Amino acid sequence: MNIAFYLLSALAVTGALLAIRLRNLVHATLCLMFFFISLAGMYVLLMAEFIAAVQILVYVGAVGILILFAIMLTHHITGATRERISSRGWLWGLGAALAVLFTVLLPVLLLSVLPAAPATPDFSPSVRNIGLSLMDPYTITLQVMGLLLTAALIGAVAVASTSVRPQDKPRT
Amino acid sequence: MILNTLLDNPDQILVNLFHQGAALLQACPALVIALGILLSTVPLVAIFPACFAITTWLERKGLARIQNRIGPNRAGWFGLLQPMADGIKMLLKEDIVPQTSDRLAHFLAPVLLLIPAFTVLSVLPFSRNMIPAAADTGVILFFALGSISTLPVFMAGWSSHNKYSLLGGMRAIAQMVSYEIPLVLSTVTVVMLTGSLNTVKIVEFQQVTHWIEGSNPALQILGQVLKWNVFTPWGFTGFLIFFISSLAEINRCPFDLPEADSEIVAGHLTEYSGFKYALFFMGEYVSAFAISGLAVTLFLGGWSGPNIRPWWSEDPRALLIPGFVWFFLKMFALILIMIWIRGTLPRLRVDHLMAFAWKFLMPLALINIFIAGAYYYLPHWIGWPAGLIVIYACYEGLGRINRRHLGPKRIYRYA
Amino acid sequence: MVTLQQYLILSAVLFSIGLLGALTRRHAIIVLVSIEIMLNAANLNFIAFWRFAPHPGNLHGVLFTLFSIAVAAAEAAVGLALVIAVYRFNKSPDLEKMNSLHE
Numbered sequence: 001m002n003i004a005f006y007l008l009s010a011l012a013v014t015g016a017l018l019a020i021r022l023r024n025l026v027h028a029t030l031c032l033m034f035f036f037i038s039l040a041g042m043y044v045l046l047m048a049e050f051i052a053a054v055q056i057l058v059y060v061g062a063v064g065i066l067i068l069f070a071i072m073l074t075h076h077i078t079g080a081t082r083e084r085i086s087s088r089g090w091l092w093g094l095g096a097a098l099a100v101l102f103t104v105l106l107p108v109l110l111l112s113v114l115p116a117a118p119a120t121p122d123f124s125p126s127v128r129n130i131g132l133s134l135m136d137p138y139t140i141t142l143q144v145m146g147l148l149l150t151a152a153l154i155g156a157v158a159v160a161s162t163s164v165r166p167q168d169k170p171r172t
Numbered sequence: 173m174i175l176n177t178l179l180d181n182p183d184q185i186l187v188n189l190f191h192q193g194a195a196l197l198q199a200c201p202a203l204v205i206a207l208g209i210l211l212s213t214v215p216l217v218a219i220f221p222a223c224f225a226i227t228t229w230l231e232r233k234g235l236a237r238i239q240n241r242i243g244p245n246r247a248g249w250f251g252l253l254q255p256m257a258d259g260i261k262m263l264l265k266e267d268i269v270p271q272t273s274d275r276l277a278h279f280l281a282p283v284l285l286l287i288p289a290f291t292v293l294s295v296l297p298f299s300r301n302m303i304p305a306a307a308d309t310g311v312i313l314f315f316a317l318g319s320i321s322t323l324p325v326f327m328a329g330w331s332s333h334n335k336y337s338l339l340g341g342m343r344a345i346a347q348m349v350s351y352e353i354p355l356v357l358s359t360v361t362v363v364m365l366t367g368s369l370n371t372v373k374i375v376e377f378q379q380v381t382h383w384i385e386g387s388n389p390a391l392q393i394l395g396q397v398l399k400w401n402v403f404t405p406w407g408f409t410g411f412l413i414f415f416i417s418s419l420a421e422i423n424r425c426p427f428d429l430p431e432a433d434s435e436i437v438a439g440h441l442t443e444y445s446g447f448k449y450a451l452f453f454m455g456e457y458v459s460a461f462a463i464s465g466l467a468v469t470l471f472l473g474g475w476s477g478p479n480i481r482p483w484w485s486e487d488p489r490a491l492l493i494p495g496f497v498w499f500f501l502k503m504f505a506l507i508l509i510m511i512w513i514r515g516t517l518p519r520l521r522v523d524h525l526m527a528f529a530w531k532f533l534m535p536l537a538l539i540n541i542f543i544a545g546a547y548y549y550l551p552h553w554i555g556w557p558a559g560l561i562v563i564y565a566c567y568e569g570l571g572r573i574n575r576r577h578l579g580p581k582r583i584y585r586y587a
Numbered sequence: 588m589v590t591l592q593q594y595l596i597l598s599a600v601l602f603s604i605g606l607l608g609a610l611t612r613r614h615a616i617i618v619l620v621s622i623e624i625m626l627n628a629a630n631l632n633f634i635a636f637w638r639f640a641p642h643p644g645n646l647h648g649v650l651f652t653l654f655s656i657a658v659a660a661a662e663a664a665v666g667l668a669l670v671i672a673v674y675r676f677n678k679s680p681d682l683e684k685m686n687s688l689h690e
Contacts, residue, residue, distance in 0.1 A: 005589045009597045016601055016624050020608030020617060026330060030277070032620055033323060039627050040316075046594075046638040049309045051630075051652050053316040058656050061319030061352070063623065063663045065345055068326055070616055070667040072342070074674045093611030101603035109599060114591045115639045127309050127369050130653075133646045141650075145657050152661035156668035162675075 004045055011038040025071045033064045050127050183494040186211055187301045212304035216293055223500075224457045225255035231511050238515035258450075265446030270333055273443065277331035282448045284324035285455035288317045289462060296465040297372050299475045299495030310371035311363060314466055315356055318421070321459065322348045325430075328452070329440035340439020343522055344423060344430035350529040351420035351427075357537035358413040361406045361544035362470045375474030384481075385489065393478040400473040405559030406544035411471040413537050415506070418463040420529070422456055425514035429522055464506040468499060475499045532570050539566045594635035601628035615670045615680045619663060626659040 015035030022028040036059040043052035134142050190211050197203045229244075229252060236243025244251035269278055292314045294304040307313055322345050329341015363369055366377040383395030401407035420427040430439040441452055468474060477498030479491040520528065543562055547555040605628060608621030630652045637648025674680050 002589060005593070012597070013600060013604070016604040019624065020604065020612060020621055025614070025616065026274075026277070028617065028620065030323075030327070032623070035624065036627065037320075039631060042594075042597075042631060043634055045589075046634050048634050048637070048649055048652075049307060050312065051634060051649060051656075053309050053312040054653060054656055055630075056316040057312070057319055058660050059623070059627075061316070061322060062349070063660055065322055065326070065349060066663060066667055067616060067620060069342075069345075070671055072330075072338075073671050074616065074680045090611050093607055096610055097603045097607035100606055101599060105599035105603065106596070109592060109595050114595070116590045116592075117588055118639050128367075129646055130649060133650055138650055141654060145654055149657060149661050152665050156664045159665070160668035160671045 004041070008038045008041045008045070011035075012042065026068065029064060029067050029071065032067070033060050036060050036064065047123070050130055183299055183491040183496075184301060185494070186215065212294075216290070216304060220290070220293065220458055220461060221454065223461060223504075224454055225259075227457055227460075227507055228255050228258065228453075230508070231514075234508070234511045235515045238512070262447050262450035267446045267448065268443075270443050272333045274331040274333070277327045278443070279448075281324040281328040281331065282444070282451035282455065284327065285321055286451060286458070288320045289455045289458040292317045292462045293458075293465065295371055296462070296469055297375055297474055298499050300489060300491075302475075302496065303372060306370070306372060309369045311359060311369045311374070311466075311470070314462075315352070315359075318459070318463070319352060321455075324455075325440055328444065332440070332443035334443055337440050337442045340430045340442070344440055347423070347427060347430065347522075347525060347529075348421055350526055351417045351533075354413050354529060354533035354537045355417035355421060357534065358410040358417065358540065359470055360537075360541055361410045362401055364541070364544055365401075365406075365548055371469050371474075375469060375476065378473040379476050389480045392480050396476040397473070397478055400471070400476075402471045402473075404547065405556060405563055406540050406547055407471055409536065409540045409543070409563050411467065413533055413540065414467055414471065415509075417529075417533060418460075418467065419510065419513065420525070421463060422459045424456075424460065424510060426517040426520050427525060429519055429525065460507060460510065461503060464503045464510075465499070467506060468502045472502050477501070527574065531574050535570055536563075536566060539563070591635060591639040595632065598628045598631045598635065601625075601631070613682050615673070615682055615685070616667070618682065619666045619670070622666075623659060623663060626655060630655050 012035055015031045015033075015038060018031035019028045019035060022031065036055060040052040040055040040060075043049075043055060190208060193207045193211075194204045197207060232254065233243040233251065244254040247253040247257040269275065295307060295310040295314050297303040325344045325348065326341050329337045329339075329344065332338075362374060366374045368374065378399050378401055380395035380399050383391040386392065386395075402411045419425070423430055431441055441449060444452060475495030475498055477493065477495075479493055479495075479498070481490055482492045540563065543559045547559050550558065602625050605621045605624030608624065609618050612618055612621065633648045633652045633655070637646075640648070670680060673685055677684055
């Protein structure tokens with residue numbers, strides 16, 4: 001059990017680091033997919049199989065492919081043009097992120113009293129209860145989610161469609 | 173003693189082997205776990221590549237006979253050693269990688285295509301108690317792992333640094349992503365009426381249990397066949413939508429525009445030679461097996477077939493002809509239909525392909541969900557004809573709505 | 588046995604990696620990728636707390652994560668559509684150049 005956790009967390013951290021650091025965007029996106037898959041493995045370790053399946057289905061199967069298509073359509077793949085900011089700005093970003101990590105997140109975690117073992121050590125996860133919960137207390141949330149996804153679909157198609165109006169001529 | 177248990181219940185060979193091995197190895201629990209894992213995965217890894225070899229032979233002979241020629245008949249009796257000859261040829265071919273290609277992605281793409289293809293086989297029940305990974309969320313795990321296979325297609329197309337590969341890869345992903353929606357929606361009806369995502373429960377739902385455990389052989393046979401999901405109006409429509417979408421998911425004819433020789437020089441597979449091409453080929457065929465296996469599980473009753481209980485056995489669920497025989501028979505029947513369709517139908521153009529998914533199959537799948545819901549609540553004598561009439565009306569209506577975009581009907585005259 | 592603290596530390600580290608990417612990179616798509624990393628770290632947090640909670644029959648954590656995944660997918664779609672539209676206008680995905688609403 002521990003080996004699986006350490007392996008998956010090493011894969012996740014490596015994937016995330018490479019995803020934000022690699023200059024070649026397609027490689028960065030492929031590392032991001034490995035990150036998503038390792039997080040799905042982590043969800044299986046935490047007995048949330050349905051969420052693991054949804055994570056792979058939505059993130060790897062859809063969002064990842066969407067990012068790849070967007071990269072294809074914006075053509076700046078290999079970073080031949082300098083698209084990282086200069087090193088002075090880079091250190092400020094690193095400093096800010098490390099400051100958030102070490103002054104806000106980690107102290108709260110290390111100083112709070114957290115359960116060391118799960119309260120119910122083994123129970124079989126059941127999708128039936130998720131379905132029942134979606135119908136009973138979470139009905140409105142489900143409908144709002146459907147509306148949100150429809151709005152996002154229509155909005156994305158409307159924004160990215162290629163009808164260029166005369167007053168929007170591209171700048172050279 | 174082993175022979176006795178084998179003959180007692182021929183269906184449960186592997187399960188009995190596991191129990192006997194576990195009894196022998198009782199001292200060391202780690203070895204028992206290892207035995208379990210071996211007995212689950214080794215048959216899969218051994219049988220499916222053998223099925224792949226048989227299917228390549230079947231396909232070449234079948235297509236040849238449909239096209240009024242003979243097909244391979246040199247490499248052994250009736251060409252049966254042709255898959256072996258193909259394998260040796262692929263292994264000995266020179267592995268050409270373009271110089272400007274992206275080495276890592278080019279190398280990993282065939283491997284990453286095979287991983288989901290084999291992994292999804294683990295949620296299919298091959299017989300009673302014979303499922304490698306009994307997950308409660310089997311169906312959605314199948315679709316989740318299957319949707320990973322769009323990624324290596326993109327990697328293959330992009331890493332080859334070739335405009336035909338890129339174009340083929342983009343079209344392939346667009347097609348695979350579009351046809352995932354009717355695929356998943358057509359299985360929602362089965363999941364809805366079974367009440368579970370567990371593939372074992374879905375197969376058990378399609379069997380009339382009290383007839384099977386009774387003593388009348390005729391009822392035993394009928395009880396395993398009558399309640400298949402394909403014999404209901406929503407199940408039949410769902411099966412057709414699932415089958416057509418699965419043809420598009422694995423890039424097979426008539427949806428094989430991304431890898432068609434006459435269109436785009438093998439598309440995303442252009443720059444692959446030798447063993448890597450064989451791996452892609454194998455990935456496509458094993459995906460075909462996996463998705464046919466899921467179609468068999470969801471719609472055609474899984475491992476149940478016209479069986480009677482052997483008269484010498486005390487187990488009320490024992491079967492004379494093992495369940496996995498029926499599973500593989502049905503799966504091969506679907507593969508034969510896929511080969512038949514490949515030999516018969518012309519290829520779809522890319523805009524027709526996308527219009528078919530979004531404007532015909534998806535609305536039909538959504539209406540199918542409504543029909544399934546109505547079928548559940550109405551009594552059978554209303555639900556059946558009403559379902560059939562509504563589905564046929566929607567099929568006709570959607571066909572007429574979409575017909576405007578197709579152009580005038582062409583008349584062919586043969587010389 | 589893996590304690591809850593280890594899961595939370597992992598999720599904190601992943602969140603700060605995402606934050607680092609969002610603050611330092613100049614390419615609009617990589618910033619969206621970093622936002623996805625941050626959202627995923629938060630989802631891991633929810634599921635870890637759900638697992639270690641005294642009543643795992645209480646499915647709030649799981650459902651929140653489900654909705655969070657759906658919202659993240661919708662946001663990625665709209666964000667990438669916007670990046671494509673702005674790229675078509677500016678001919679560059681550089682965030683430094685996207686600093687005026689009108690020419």
